[in-house]
Amino acid sequence: MSHNTNSIKNVSIAGHGGTGKTSLFEHLLFAGGVIPRPETVDSGKTVADSSPEEIERKISIHAALAHVELDGTKINLFDTPGSSDFIGDVILSFRASEFAVLTVDARVGVQIETIKLWRNLEGRKKPRGFYITKMDEERADFKKILEDIKDKFKAEPVPITLPMGPGADYKGVIDVLNERAWFVQDGGAALEKEGDIPPEYREECAAARERLIEAAADGDDTLMEHYIEKGSLDAKEMHDGLIEAMADHKYVPAFAGAALKNSGLFPFLKFLADIAPLPGTAGDLALDGEGREHAVAVDPDKPLSALVIKTAYDQFSGKLSWVKVITGKLTPDTEVLNVSENKKERIGKIYLCVGKKLEEVRELYAGDVGIIAKAASLKTNDTITAGEAGLNFLHLRLPEPVHSVAVNAVQKKEEDKLGEALVRAAEEDRTFSYVFNTETKETVISGMGELQINIILDKIRQNQKIEMETRIPRVAYRETISKKASAEYTHKKQTGGHGQYGKVVLDIAPLGRGEGYKFENRIFGGAVPKNYIPGVEKGVAEGMARGTVAQYPVVDVEVAIVDGKYHPVDSSELSFKLAARNAFREAMRQAGPTLLEPIMNLTVFVEDKYLGDVMSDLSGKRGKILGQDDVGGGIAEIRAEVPHAELLRYSIDLRSITSGTGSFGVAFDHYAPISGRIAEDVIKAAAAFQVKEEEE
Numbered sequence: 001m002s003h004n005t006n007s008i009k010n011v012s013i014a015g016h017g018g019t020g021k022t023s024l025f026e027h028l029l030f031a032g033g034v035i036p037r038p039e040t041v042d043s044g045k046t047v048a049d050s051s052p053e054e055i056e057r058k059i060s061i062h063a064a065l066a067h068v069e070l071d072g073t074k075i076n077l078f079d080t081p082g083s084s085d086f087i088g089d090v091i092l093s094f095r096a097s098e099f100a101v102l103t104v105d106a107r108v109g110v111q112i113e114t115i116k117l118w119r120n121l122e123g124r125k126k127p128r129g130f131y132i133t134k135m136d137e138e139r140a141d142f143k144k145i146l147e148d149i150k151d152k153f154k155a156e157p158v159p160i161t162l163p164m165g166p167g168a169d170y171k172g173v174i175d176v177l178n179e180r181a182w183f184v185q186d187g188g189a190a191l192e193k194e195g196d197i198p199p200e201y202r203e204e205c206a207a208a209r210e211r212l213i214e215a216a217a218d219g220d221d222t223l224m225e226h227y228i229e230k231g232s233l234d235a236k237e238m239h240d241g242l243i244e245a246m247a248d249h250k251y252v253p254a255f256a257g258a259a260l261k262n263s264g265l266f267p268f269l270k271f272l273a274d275i276a277p278l279p280g281t282a283g284d285l286a287l288d289g290e291g292r293e294h295a296v297a298v299d300p301d302k303p304l305s306a307l308v309i310k311t312a313y314d315q316f317s318g319k320l321s322w323v324k325v326i327t328g329k330l331t332p333d334t335e336v337l338n339v340s341e342n343k344k345e346r347i348g349k350i351y352l353c354v355g356k357k358l359e360e361v362r363e364l365y366a367g368d369v370g371i372i373a374k375a376a377s378l379k380t381n382d383t384i385t386a387g388e389a390g391l392n393f394l395h396l397r398l399p400e401p402v403h404s405v406a407v408n409a410v411q412k413k414e415e416d417k418l419g420e421a422l423v424r425a426a427e428e429d430r431t432f433s434y435v436f437n438t439e440t441k442e443t444v445i446s447g448m449g450e451l452q453i454n455i456i457l458d459k460i461r462q463n464q465k466i467e468m469e470t471r472i473p474r475v476a477y478r479e480t481i482s483k484k485a486s487a488e489y490t491h492k493k494q495t496g497g498h499g500q501y502g503k504v505v506l507d508i509a510p511l512g513r514g515e516g517y518k519f520e521n522r523i524f525g526g527a528v529p530k531n532y533i534p535g536v537e538k539g540v541a542e543g544m545a546r547g548t549v550a551q552y553p554v555v556d557v558e559v560a561i562v563d564g565k566y567h568p569v570d571s572s573e574l575s576f577k578l579a580a581r582n583a584f585r586e587a588m589r590q591a592g593p594t595l596l597e598p599i600m601n602l603t604v605f606v607e608d609k610y611l612g613d614v615m616s617d618l619s620g621k622r623g624k625i626l627g628q629d630d631v632g633g634g635i636a637e638i639r640a641e642v643p644h645a646e647l648l649r650y651s652i653d654l655r656s657i658t659s660g661t662g663s664f665g666v667a668f669d670h671y672a673p674i675s676g677r678i679a680e681d682v683i684k685a686a687a688a689f690q691v692k693e694e695e696e
């Protein structure tokens with residue numbers, strides 16, 4: 001059934017790995033009557049973890065979408081992966097949601113991904129809450145977790161639900177907002193049941209309600225006056241106040257539950273339906289025809305515009321484009337404009353989904369999320385409109401890749417097939433990319449971590465039956481010179497008829513780091529006529545493409561042709577090119593050639609307790625620490641410059657130093673000289689790769 005903009009909620013469930021997101025999602029669908037019975041993650045039959053790779057590993061890898069209906073409101077729920085390797089799907093879910101709930105394990109408390117996700121939501125100014133999971137566990141401690149949250153985020157969570165006893169005594173939750181209790185039934189096998197608040201919890205509930213009323217009163221000045229006057233708020237005032245206060249980020253709601261006991265589901269859904277922000281409260285950012293950023297409000301009364309948030313390939317249904325409608329209404333069997341491709345696209349059927357299961361719909365209103373099947377031109381990030389050309393929604397901003405691997409098909413004839421599979425993988429997961437590095441002659445694939453890369457390659461191996469080899473990618477070293485030099489070379493050949501003749505004298509001099517390359521013609525008096533100078537430049541360029549130390553490209557050199565000689569009959573552009581190439585090499589050999597290595601800018605986020613270990617590992621990697629900051633929540637940020645060669649397996653190293661809790665970002669910064677043993681090793685390794693120069 002279709003829903004209009006004022007009866008839709010989009011909610012992301014995110015959180016640290018294994019905190020119970022998929023289980024919560026599954027049981028919410030059960031509570032909403034969407035599935036006949038909940039399955040466990042272990043069984044491999046949940047709605048969300050349905051791909052072969054998820055079933056095999058028992059973790060979520062892709063975002064899953066489903067919807068629950070409550071009191072006429074459709075709640076779109078996104079279950080997202082917890083491992084940071086799959087952050088791409090978390091980010092797209094955040095973008096499409098107006099509210100996010102972060103799950104926290106009631107035994108463990110705030111973990112590193114909780115902090116990173118909170119920061120991401122804060123950056124988006126997205127209203128958010130916490131869901132404390134696994135309250136049925138022995139060591140579950142709701143109050144302690146709330147303290148932990150308060151401590152780490154400097155935000156006091158306001159309980160909407162309270163647990164009734166942890167562990168074996170767990171009886172269910174109290175809905176503070178509606179002043180009802182929800183009791184576990186049949187040891188958790190059946191759905192929770194509503195009842196009166198047991199006397200022993202009334203005091204605790206009253207205190208929590210007092211706090212909630214304050215939060216609601218904070219929503220607007222008149223409410224605050226009422227509250228001060230009457231000492232309380234009525235149900236309607238509370239409802240309105242909580243909505244307003246949430247839009248202004250004045251409180252962070254907290255929920256308790258035990259999904260596996262079917263507990264803490266209805267009061268949570270009720271809050272989502274009644275209080276969580278409507279799509280109309282947020283919009284999206286777009287670029288206009290002139291490339292200026294502007295906000296587009298979710299509005300059903302404007303012509304159609306929608307954004308493709310995700311692309312997935314399903315074994316049975318083929319290509320599926322997930323879209324969020326921002327304005328207007330998307331209908332099947334219509335023609336739309338794919339603004340990004342400037343192509344007309346025929347929309348066939350449109351669907352809602354419950355995990356893998358698609359349900360055809362007649363329309364999708366602004367604010368809703370749905371799926372278009374088999375739309376050839378649609379890619380993630382594309383904007384579609386009814387015909388308006390100037391509108392372009394901003395692309396998803398994803399983190400830079402941190403892990404790269406060089407890959408090739410064992411059978412050369414399968415390279416094309418591998419290439420196609422990589423294109424598709426990059427289409428499905430925008431944090432994954434691949435390039436053919438012409439310099440190192442390698443296909444390098446990059447992503448967010450070893451786990452992500454391995455899962456993608458395993459999938460290609462299994463589905464396409466391609467045998468592959470992977471290696472650590474080669475580093476893009478450079479060469480340069482350290483002093484001035486000059487050399488001459490005469491290219492002379494006599495072969496029947498025309499001969500070849502050209503003489504070139506070159507001066508070379510070092511330039512500043514990062515200045516690249518400059519060429520100058522300092523010939524006076526026509527020793528080399530102007531028409532041969534392009535040949536000389538080409539020869540120098542060829543010389544620079546492969547330096548004399550280890551055949552890496554040469555940078556930061558100024559080259560000048562200062563003299564030469566030509567022959568009226570035998571000279572040609574080719575003769576001068578060959579002379580210049582050899583003169584350059586000769587000059588370079590005399591100019592104190594050295595190797596340069598790429599230095600990366602590294603930012604590492606670690607829990608304080610690992611700070612020392614991470615620092616000493618970085619100094620062992622020839623890193624230069626630039627600074628260190630406390631970013632709050634017991635997390636430190638370290639900034640350092642580290643040679644690329646030392647970081648090729650850093651995602652693996654950091655994982656082992658920090659038990660998987662650390663994270664980092666890298667970007668190229670500059671080139672720096674290397675010498676001694678390190679340079680010798682590079683030269684030795686390069687010799688093994690050297691490609692024979694084509695004979696001319």
Ligand SMILES: Nc1nc2c(ncn2[C@@H]2O[C@H](COP(=O)(O)OP(=O)(O)OP(=O)(O)O)[C@@H](O)[C@H]2O)c(=O)[nH]1
Pocket residue numbers: 015016017018019020021022023024040041058059060061080081082083133134135136137257258259260261
């Ligand atoms: N006792 C108890 N265990 C739970 C509950 N919810 C989830 N679990 C268990 O916690 C483990 C992880 O659950 P998932 O639902 O897969 O967690 P997740 O957050 O989706 O995990 P990722 O997607 O890999 O990040 C599973 O073994 C679940 O059975 C709960 O309410 N109570």
Ligand SMILES: [Mg+2]
Pocket residue numbers: 021022023049059060079080081082
């Ligand atoms: Mg999961």
